[in-house]
Amino acid sequence: MSSLTEFQLLTVLAQEMNMRKAAERLFVSQPALSQRLQNIEKDWGTKLFIRSQKGLALTPAGEHVINFVNETLHREDEVREALHALQNEVHGTLKIAVASIVGQNWLPQVLKMFIQRYPQAKISLITGWSSEILKAMYEDQVHIGIIRGTPDWKGVKIHLFKDGLYLVDTEITKPEQVLETDRPFIQFKSDSNYYQEIQDWWHRKFQTTPKRTVVVDQIETCKQMTFNGIGYAILPSITLNGAEKDIFKVPLLDENGEHLSRDTWLLGYESAFELKQVKAFVELIQEFIIKTGK
Structure with a gap:
């Protein structure tokens, strides 16, 4: 049976699939690593990796062993955490x-x-x-x-905190002005109910759809495009740290006049x-x- 140190060696090899890179991570020479791998494979009684000029590839037997190694190391982490939990200092x-x-x-x-x-x-x-x-x-x-x-x-x-939603722009100072501008409404993708909340607010406020929209995949992209005057956006205050200049932040209010928040x-x-x-x-x-x- 291989030791935990050898398990860690196998894990690095499986991650890198390259003897040179694995040797660098393990702070050993390639010949020494190759010898240790041969001894481990002898211990298991089968080839675990196929060597080629392109690097390493796992054999079917190697896949089984690596799965076992990963499960064992994960279990070791759990045991160590349980032991640390018995001590006074915060470890793990x-x-x-x-x-x-x-x-x-x-x-x-x-x-x-x-x-x-x-x-x-x-x-x-x-x-x-x-x-x-x-x-x-x-x-x-x-x-x-x-x-x-x-x-x-x-x-x-x-519950940790809630942060308000704002209509953010370099020009717009009140919500009604979105109906007058030809600049786009910049939105970011989200899988939460955030998007639906914005849609509900918009239709309740304007009973229409934005003239133009631009959809981006990251909120930071949305923020930077807005700060650079490309269009306007609705952003939560967690993204607005107060350092932005020449930016108007108009709070979104619900039907009761309360500030919408996340x-x-x-x-x-x-x-x-x-x-x-x-x-x-x-x-x-x-x-x-x-x-x-x-």
């Missing part, structure tokens, strides 16, 4: 999945505090659409998720909150929100 890996807009505009300040306060802890971060965050949660890839909107979640659900939630299974690194992160977030108001 904090695995979080975060909606991209939160990961770009809000999370970095929180992670900076976390890293400074708990230098022994590690962080594994996934960003994406809220549907992707929920998928990672359901598949147990992460400890906690931070998503936008109102989630349908049966585990632990903690909610941000932290989700997780109860078992995850028993881990010290997760507890520490959630407590730090709550402290950060009290301190900054968001």
Whole structure:
């Protein structure tokens, strides 16, 4: 049976599929790595990789072994986290999945505090659409998720903050002016109910559709196009840090005159909150929100 060190070696080889690159990552020479691989293959009694001038390829037997290796290393991480949870210091890996807009505009300040306060802890971060965050949660890839909107979640659900929606432009100072301009309404793709909220507000306000629209795939692209005067957009305040110049921000109001806003939630299974690194992160977030108001 191979040791965990040899498992890690196999994992690197399977990731790189190149002896030179794998040797560089493992800080060993190529001949030494080749010899170690031969010994491992002898131990398993079969070839795991096929060597060629183009690199490495897994044999069918190698695929089975690599799957076993990955499962074993994942289980090792879980055991180590459980052991660290018994200690006083915060160790282990904090695995979080975060909606991209939160990961770009809000999370970095929180992670900076976390890293400074708990230098022994590690962080594994996934960003994406809220549907992707929920998928990672359901598949147990992460400890906690931070998503936008109102989630349908049966585990632990903690409300973090809400941020208002604004019509943002270099020229428009009140909503009615969108009916007069020929410049486009710039929208960004979203898989949440954000898009529907904007559509509902627009039709309630104007009973018509925008004259021209431009759809982009990232909110940051939408923001930069708006700031450069290409068109106007509706953006949440989390993306507006107050440093923008010559930009008008008109709050979106609902039928009751209340400011439309987006909610941000932290989700997780109860078992995850028993881990010290997760507890520490959630407590730090709550402290950060009290301190900054968001």
